[in-house]
């Protein structure tokens with residue numbers, strides 16, 4: 660029996676003040692289940708119950724990868740680069756989805772060579788995987804921005820946990836060679852006019868979030884602060900297997916969720932359901948994700 664091919668949007672553009680923001684679905688993967696990835700074995704039942712309460716199958720963990728293109732009118736700034744060809748170039752990783760970012764950027768009217776700045780929120784491979792293809796830089800005319808602490812951590816290679824050893828190898832091959840074309844940001848730094856770095860460390864040692872602001876409209880790109888739109892936001896205390904420093908990641912989640920709710924930010928999350936944009940609402944005992952509907956449409 661032939662199956663009807665899936666048809667889903669992979670490009671979504673909206674307006675933020677005078678900025679254009681385009682969310683691009685580079686790829687997605689479906690993991691076995693939400694548990695034990697979230698909360699470990701100890702919280703397996705609670706995670707399953709929470710998934711069911713949110714009408715998602717606890718045994719199906721859909722995980723999208725969503726780079727964001729910001730056009731400020733002066734510069735085109737890309738946040739993160741998706742999976743690229745990691746599955747081919749590093750077969751030891753096992754099957755990985757092939758990144759579609761370059762072709763989707765072309766469809767969106769901004770081919771990779773037109774990108775002026777590539778910002779890497781952190782060094783995990785689903786964020787740096789699209790930097791090179793066939794040994795060539797994909798964003799051939801871009802300069803790069805890395806978090807200073809993050810870059811330093813991966814380059815030094817000390818205290819890299821076992822599960823991240825291959826990630827470190829990949830970092831050294833595709834991110835480290837870009838150092839001479841890069842600047843290194845710290846929390847509080849303005850990386851281009853209207854974009855400021857915020858400390859989001861924990862998920863990785865120097866992860867940065869970015870607050871994008873134009874004419875009073877504010878979008879917080881929180882990268883991987885939360886890994887799942889229901890579990891991580893309703894139970895920010897639960898650690899994720901992919902969090903490098905689990906305690907710090909949970910504290911950062913709590914801090915950033917509180918800030919997003921208090922400041923009424925729009926939020927863009929790399930692993931939130933496409934296009935990955937929404938609000939954070941306070942609830943009786945935590946928070947919930949409210950997807951963007953039409954607030955930012957022109």
Ligand SMILES: [Zn+2]
Pocket residue numbers: 783785786883929930
């Ligand atoms: Zn990620």
